[in-house]
Amino acid sequence: MTNEELRTQIAELLSKRELRRLRDMLVEIRPADIVERISELSPDDMAVVFRILPRQVGADVFEYLDADQQKTLLSSLGHERAAVLLNEMDPDDRTALLEEFPPAAARQLVQLLSREERSIALRLLGYPEHSVGRLMTPDYVALREQWTVGQALEHVRAQARESAGNLHILYVLDQTGKLVDDIRIRDLLLSPLNAPLANLMNHSFVCLNATDDQEVAVHHFKKYDRTALPVIDSQGHMLGLVTVDDVLDVAEEEATEDIQKLGGVEALEDPYIKTPLLHLVKKRASWLVILFVGEMLTASAMGFFQSEIEQAVVLALFIPLIISSGGNSGSQAATLIIRSLAIGEVTLQDWFRVFKRELAAGLCLGLVLGFIGFLRIAVWSTVGNAYGPHWFLIGLSVSFSLVAVVLWGVLSGAMLPFLLKRLGLDPATSSAPFVATLVDVTGLVIYFTIAAKLLGGILL
Amino acid sequence: MTNEELRTQIAELLSKRELRRLRDMLVEIRPADIVERISELSPDDMAVVFRILPRQVGADVFEYLDADQQKTLLSSLGHERAAVLLNEMDPDDRTALLEEFPPAAARQLVQLLSREERSIALRLLGYPEHSVGRLMTPDYVALREQWTVGQALEHVRAQARESAGNLHILYVLDQTGKLVDDIRIRDLLLSPLNAPLANLMNHSFVCLNATDDQEVAVHHFKKYDRTALPVIDSQGHMLGLVTVDDVLDVAEEEATEDIQKLGGVEALEDPYIKTPLLHLVKKRASWLVILFVGEMLTASAMGFFQSEIEQAVVLALFIPLIISSGGNSGSQAATLIIRSLAIGEVTLQDWFRVFKRELAAGLCLGLVLGFIGFLRIAVWSTVGNAYGPHWFLIGLSVSFSLVAVVLWGVLSGAMLPFLLKRLGLDPATSSAPFVATLVDVTGLVIYFTIAAKLLGGILL
Numbered sequence: 001m002t003n004e005e006l007r008t009q010i011a012e013l014l015s016k017r018e019l020r021r022l023r024d025m026l027v028e029i030r031p032a033d034i035v036e037r038i039s040e041l042s043p044d045d046m047a048v049v050f051r052i053l054p055r056q057v058g059a060d061v062f063e064y065l066d067a068d069q070q071k072t073l074l075s076s077l078g079h080e081r082a083a084v085l086l087n088e089m090d091p092d093d094r095t096a097l098l099e100e101f102p103p104a105a106a107r108q109l110v111q112l113l114s115r116e117e118r119s120i121a122l123r124l125l126g127y128p129e130h131s132v133g134r135l136m137t138p139d140y141v142a143l144r145e146q147w148t149v150g151q152a153l154e155h156v157r158a159q160a161r162e163s164a165g166n167l168h169i170l171y172v173l174d175q176t177g178k179l180v181d182d183i184r185i186r187d188l189l190l191s192p193l194n195a196p197l198a199n200l201m202n203h204s205f206v207c208l209n210a211t212d213d214q215e216v217a218v219h220h221f222k223k224y225d226r227t228a229l230p231v232i233d234s235q236g237h238m239l240g241l242v243t244v245d246d247v248l249d250v251a252e253e254e255a256t257e258d259i260q261k262l263g264g265v266e267a268l269e270d271p272y273i274k275t276p277l278l279h280l281v282k283k284r285a286s287w288l289v290i291l292f293v294g295e296m297l298t299a300s301a302m303g304f305f306q307s308e309i310e311q312a313v314v315l316a317l318f319i320p321l322i323i324s325s326g327g328n329s330g331s332q333a334a335t336l337i338i339r340s341l342a343i344g345e346v347t348l349q350d351w352f353r354v355f356k357r358e359l360a361a362g363l364c365l366g367l368v369l370g371f372i373g374f375l376r377i378a379v380w381s382t383v384g385n386a387y388g389p390h391w392f393l394i395g396l397s398v399s400f401s402l403v404a405v406v407l408w409g410v411l412s413g414a415m416l417p418f419l420l421k422r423l424g425l426d427p428a429t430s431s432a433p434f435v436a437t438l439v440d441v442t443g444l445v446i447y448f449t450i451a452a453k454l455l456g457g458i459l460l
Numbered sequence: 461m462t463n464e465e466l467r468t469q470i471a472e473l474l475s476k477r478e479l480r481r482l483r484d485m486l487v488e489i490r491p492a493d494i495v496e497r498i499s500e501l502s503p504d505d506m507a508v509v510f511r512i513l514p515r516q517v518g519a520d521v522f523e524y525l526d527a528d529q530q531k532t533l534l535s536s537l538g539h540e541r542a543a544v545l546l547n548e549m550d551p552d553d554r555t556a557l558l559e560e561f562p563p564a565a566a567r568q569l570v571q572l573l574s575r576e577e578r579s580i581a582l583r584l585l586g587y588p589e590h591s592v593g594r595l596m597t598p599d600y601v602a603l604r605e606q607w608t609v610g611q612a613l614e615h616v617r618a619q620a621r622e623s624a625g626n627l628h629i630l631y632v633l634d635q636t637g638k639l640v641d642d643i644r645i646r647d648l649l650l651s652p653l654n655a656p657l658a659n660l661m662n663h664s665f666v667c668l669n670a671t672d673d674q675e676v677a678v679h680h681f682k683k684y685d686r687t688a689l690p691v692i693d694s695q696g697h698m699l700g701l702v703t704v705d706d707v708l709d710v711a712e713e714e715a716t717e718d719i720q721k722l723g724g725v726e727a728l729e730d731p732y733i734k735t736p737l738l739h740l741v742k743k744r745a746s747w748l749v750i751l752f753v754g755e756m757l758t759a760s761a762m763g764f765f766q767s768e769i770e771q772a773v774v775l776a777l778f779i780p781l782i783i784s785s786g787g788n789s790g791s792q793a794a795t796l797i798i799r800s801l802a803i804g805e806v807t808l809q810d811w812f813r814v815f816k817r818e819l820a821a822g823l824c825l826g827l828v829l830g831f832i833g834f835l836r837i838a839v840w841s842t843v844g845n846a847y848g849p850h851w852f853l854i855g856l857s858v859s860f861s862l863v864a865v866v867l868w869g870v871l872s873g874a875m876l877p878f879l880l881k882r883l884g885l886d887p888a889t890s891s892a893p894f895v896a897t898l899v900d901v902t903g904l905v906i907y908f909t910i911a912a913k914l915l916g917g918i919l920l
Contacts, residue, residue, distance in 0.1 A: 030664060032684050064683075160646040167646055168628040168687075185645070186620040186627055204490060222712070223524075224492050225705045227628075227687040244704045245685045248711060252682070255715035256799055262722060263795025263892060264788055272800040273810065277817060281824045284792050291788050292829050296836060298780035303846065309773050316769055316776045320758035320900050323780055324787075328724055328751050328893040332744050335723020339716055340732040350733065357737060364741045369752050376756060386763065432723060432892045433788040440780050 006037050014045050023052045031060035039069065047076035050085070059088030067100045068274065074109070083112040091117070092137045092246060095124040132217050133210035135250070136231045136240030141170045143197060145180055150193035156185065171230055171238055172201060179230055179238040181205055207232050210239050214250045219344060221247050258342055261426070262335060264291065264433035291433050297441045298323075305448040312459040314387050315451055318373075318398050323443040325369055325402055326409035327436030333358055333413030334435045338427050341417055351418045355411070362410030366403035374399040390459055397454045401447040408446065409439040466497050474505050483512045491520035499529065507536035510545070519548030527560045528734065534569070543572040551577070552597045552706060555584040592677050593670035595710070596691045596700035601630045603657060605640055610653035616645070631690055631698055632661060639690055639698040641665055667692050670699050674710045679804065681707050718802055721886065722795060724751065724893035751893055757901045758783075765908040768920050774847050775911055778833075778858050783903040785829050785862055786869035787896030793818055793873030794895045798887050801877055811878045815871070822870030826863035834859040850918055857914045861907040868906065869899040 013022040026034055026049070034057075038049055050058050050073060062070065062085045074082045086094060086109060098106045098121065110121050120138055127133025141159045143152045152170070160167060170188070172181040181201040191200060207230045208217055220229060221244050228243045257267040266283040268275050275283075302309070302319075309316050337354065340346035346354060374395045381391035388394075413435045417427035452460055473482040486494055486509070498509055498521075510518050510533060522530065522545045534542045546554060546569060558566045558581065570581050580598055587593025601619045603612045612630070620627060630648070632641040641661040651660060667690045668677055680689060681704050688703045717727040726743040728735050735743075762769070762779075769776050797814065800806035806814060834855045841851035848854075873895045877887035912920055 030666070030684075032666075157649050160649050167644075167649075184627075189617050189620055189627075206490070206492075218708075221705065221708060224490075227704060244687060244708060245681065248678075248681060248704060248708055251708060251711060252715070252803060255712070255719070256803065259715075259719055259722060259795060259799045262719065263791050265792045265796060268796075271805045272796050273806050273813070277820055280817070281821050284789070284821070285825055285828055288785070288788055288792070288825055289828065289832065292781070292785055292832060295781050295784050298784070299777045299836075302777040302780070306773060306777065309776055313766060313770050313773070313776075316773075316779075317759045317762040317766070319776075319779060320762070320783055320904065321752070321755050323784075324755050324758070324897065324900055325748070325752055327784075327787075327896070328748055329744070331893055332723050332725045332748070335719060336725060336728075336732050339719045343712065343716065345731045346733050353733070357740070360737055361741050361744070365745055365748055368745055368749065372749065372752060376759075433791050436787070436896070437784065440784055444780065 007040070010037055010049075011041070011045075014041070014048060019048070019052050022049070023054075026053060027057055031057060032064050034061045035064040039065070043072045043076045046073055050077060051081060055084060056088070059085055063089055063093050067097055070097050071100055079112060082109070086112055087114055087117050090137050090139070091120050091124055091240075092135050092242075094121060095134050098125060099129075127210055130214050131210065132208045132212045132214060132231055132242060133239070135214060135217065135242045135246050136210065137243070138240045140228075140230070140238075140241040141167060142238065143170050143172045143183070145172050145174055145197060145201070147197045148193065149188055149191045149195045149197060149200070152183075152197055153188055153193070156188070169226075169228060172197065173238055177238060178236045179205065179207060179232050182230065205230070208242060209234070214247075215254065217242055217247050218251045218254070254342075258338070258428045261428035262338060262431050264288070264431040287431075287433070291437045294437045295440060298444055301441055301444045301448075305444070308448060308452065308460050312451075312455065314394060314459075315397075315448075315455075318401075319444065319447070321373070322398065322401050322405055322447050323440045324436075326405035326439035326443040327432075328409075329362065329365055329406045330409030330413035330435035330439045331432035333362075333410045334417060334430055334432060335413075337414050337417045338430070341421060341427050348418060348421055351415070354414055354418070358410050358414040359407075362407040363403070365410065366406035369406055370399040370402040373402050390455070393454050393458060397447075397451040400454070401443075401450045404446050404450065405439065405443040408442060409435070412438055467500070470497055470509075471501070471505075474501070474508060479508070479512050482509070483514075486513060487517055491517060492524050494521050495524040499525070503532045503536045506533055510537060511541060515544060516548070519545055523549060523553055526734075527557055530557050531560055539572060542569070546572055547574055547577050550597050550599070551580050551584055551700075552595050552702075554581060555594050558585060559589075587670055590674050591670065592668045592672045592674060592691055592702060593699070595674060595677065595702045595706050596670070597703070598700045600688075600690070600698075600701040601627060602698065603630050603632045603643070605632050605634055605657060605661070607657045608653065609648055609651045609655045609657060609660070612643075612657055613648055613653070616648070629686075629688060632657065633698055637697045639665065639667060639692050639696060642690065665690070668702060669694070674707075675714065677702055677707050678711045678714070714802075718798070718888045721888035722798060722891050724748070724891040747891075747893070751897045754897045755900060758904055761901055761904040761908075765904070768908060768912065771920055772911075772915065774854060775857075775908075775915075778861075779904065779907070781833070782858065782861050782865055782907050783900045784896075786865035786899035786903040788869075789822065789825055789829075789866045790869030790873035790895040790899045791892035793822075793870045794877060794890055794892060795873075797874050797877045798890070801881060801887050808878060808881055811875070814874055814878070818870050818874040819867075822867040823863070825870065826866035829866055830859040830862040833862050850915070853914050853918060857907075857911040860914070861903075861910045864906050864910065865899065865903040868902060869895070872898055 010022065038046055053061065098109060101109065110118055113121055124134060141156055143155060156167060156170065167185055170183050170185060171179060172183060174180050181203050182205040183200050187200050206220060206224050208220060210231050210233055228241050230238055231240045231242055232238055260267050264287045266286060268283055337346065377387060377391055377395035377398060380386040416430035416435060420430055421427045470482065498506055513521065525533065558569060561569065570578055573581055584594060601616055603615060616627060616630065627645055630643050630645060631639060632643060634640050641663050642665045643660050647660050666680060666684050668680060670691050670693055686704065688701050690698055691700045691702055692698055720727045724747045726746060728743060797806065837847060837851055837855035837858060840846040876890035876895060880890055881887045
């Protein structure tokens with residue numbers, strides 16, 4: 001049966017109220033796949049589906065819905081059903097959901113939680129946004145350092161019954177709850193039951209701090225190749241666990257934000273297609289207006305050179321070509337450097353090394369474009385006499401300007417991200433359009449200055 | 461001791477040849493951290509470090525080095541030491557390393573492997589680049605469906621001794637090696653030892669195909685929130701395992717590639733700072749030259765309107781302002797849509813929905829910029845008489861052009877990625893600079909056409 005047929009069948013069973021058959025059909029499907037098949041149902045129908053699904057399946061499916069659907073569903077379901085779903089959610093996912101609600105509604109929902117879950121939720125909500133604390137789940141298995149392997153395995157078995165946490169790595173705490181080591185279950189399974197746990201410990205572990213930025217988590221997971229990392233507070237007490245699948249989402253969101261900023265858009269909080277139109281326009285208008293006001297300086301600059309243009313309109317023909325070349329080469333450099341800074345491949349200390357590289361690269365690129373530009377003017381002039389008797393000097397002006405403007409574009413594009421980072425701002429703010437605008441204005445000045453030098457007394 | 465001090469101390473111990481003390485010091489440090497402290501040593505010194513490190517520590521550290529350092533090191537070490545390192549590597553990481561060498565050198569290295577590892581390496585190298593097959597490791601624990609829980613746990617214990625694989629999830633195969641289910645170790649630990657394994661099975665599992673693109677793996681890990689997924693061949697036989705930490709790297713590399721393409725640079729194979737200068741220039745020059753040649757059309761377009769410009773130089777003043785506004789708004793739209801397509805938030809089928817949204821957004825943005833543009837001309841004219849007696853009509857021309865050019869920029873930026881995807885090309889090719897160039901040329905035509913209509917017989 002195709003997805004389409006399945007969807008139709010679900011809709012049919014719902015409309016005929018054959019709920020028992022629907023339930024039997026759905027429990028055969030994986031939660032992540034159920035979501036695909038019900039995500040286009042009306043809120044009421046979806047609420048019906050959740051009322052008939054077995055409690056655990058319903059909870060699993062609920063976690064795969066996106067935040068909007070979760071919100072709608074919680075409002076359609078009665079308090080009792082909503083409480084079941086919320087209580088069964090992974091604490092880190094629940095935190096993300098609660099953040100979606102206005103504070104008053106979030107407080108109401110927290111009241112639906114069991115006492116234990118409520119204290120977890122309030123604690124996680126207490127960590128700053130984008131901090132590791134918000135990502136963590138308290139579902140981990142803690143061992144005591146004075147136990148034997150046998151006691152530890154017994155404890156693991158008991159815990160496995162209760163929690164959904166990963167059993168691959170277990171955490172050893174001292175009496176005060178401080179993390180002292182991590183142990184792989186493999187090592188437990190390989191050791192004699194009466195051996196003290198201390199024999200397996202090397203007191204060497206990697207951990208995250210709850211107040212660390214989530215970017216730190218991404219970096220640690222990449223560096224240490226782990227599937228989960230423990231989270232501690234400033235005193236070293238273990239608070240929870242972050243798993244790599246949550247970090248995969250964080251890494252993707254960060255890349256999306258960076259890409260949007262590079263494109264000259266304020267980062268969107270929601271997926272593009274779900275962002276209300278007015279909000280989308282606002283996010284784009286703010287930067288667009290800033291760039292527009294900056295770009296108005298080109299009109300001023302051109303006004304300043306108006307008499308030159310009147311004397312030699314031919315010069316005006318190459319303005320878009322020259323300024324856009326500066327903009328394009330600047331965008332390239334900015335993009336490369338911003339991404340390298342974001343993934344930690346290049347750091348602030350490397351600025352001079354990058355400067356030297358980009359100086360060389362900018363010169364090469366400028367010479368290539370300058371050469372092609374001259375060639376084009378020479379050919380058009382020889383074949384069609386397009387640019388009058390002084391085409392050679394015009395060609396030289398354009399050519400030299402291209403070298404200078406491209407070099408200037410590359411260097412500004414490469415150095416601005418460093419400057420912004422040094423000032424504690426986000427390097428991605430020096431987006432491609434931002435660099436292009438900067439280079440447009442200065443590019444005009446460079447072009448007319450060079451033209452005035454070369455053509456002064458001849459055309460100007 | 462700070463990192464810097466540690467590095468100095470390592471260099472000192474090396475120069476004094478106090479190798480035993482160096483070894484004692486290094487074995488106390490985590491492999492990922494050892495790498496940070498030795499990565500700036502000369503190749504010879506690094507080879508010395510690897511000769512003194514215990515075999516397993518050396519192998520761990522080696523895996524954290526980047527590909528270049530691994531290459532250099534393998535060449536500096538004797539065959540015997542190199543063989544040890546290669547044999548101890550995770551098969552997926554080894555595959556990635558072997559790909560870095562020229563084919564002849566890679567074949568030589570494969571010869572250094574044990575018979576068993578050699579067959580694994582050759583098999584992984586047989587899968588196409590960017591396929592899931594290249595990412596997988598054969599280190600997993602396979603159970604037989606007819607076993608009891610006790611037999612299965614016994615087997616897990618034996619396997620744990622030999623391999624380094626993740627024990628969190630175990631895989632049940634039939635006699636022919638076909639994957640029939642996955643079982644969590646939690647469920648084994650919770651079941652009585654004499655229960656048949658079949659009791660724990662639900663024959664429902666998620667898996668990857670070895671020939672799938674690595675993007676599919678990223679998508680599956682995000683959808684199903686797993687830390688590892690099994691890989692099968694076209695007949696359903698289990699071949700290996702992909703773990704989420706490798707997928708985190710793939711997702712990051714893909715984001716980097718997309719970002720570079722969006723910035724108008726061909727994707728770099730290596731990190732920016734490691735890419736040789738000449739190569740870096742080539743990757744940028746190709747697009748820059750294409751854009752330059754495209755942008756030359758602006759000179760032609762302006763040539764076409766040369767007589768209009770001569771009659772009213774004032775029109776030329778606003779050219780950069782108008783075309784850059786189209787370019788900026790187009791870059792924004794392209795960036796948003798390309799990213800949404802890349803992460804699957806928007807699909808080809810959504811094109812008309814996006815078209816309608818962008819039509820509305822483009823109109824709003826155009827009206828905002830058009831209004832500001834008119835205001836600026838009105839103010840400058842009232843205060844300073846900057847644009848002559850016909851400033852009102854000039855203002856209207858600029859203003860109308862801005863609306864049209866921004867709308868056109870937004871629509872081309874939003875629709876080009878769909879068109880490219882429909883043609884089977886990479887949407888990210890319609891980079892911000894590409895859209896900007898397209899809009900520059902057409903923007904000029906729009907501007908002069910509108911100006912001719914409004915100012916014909918007056919200024920023109």
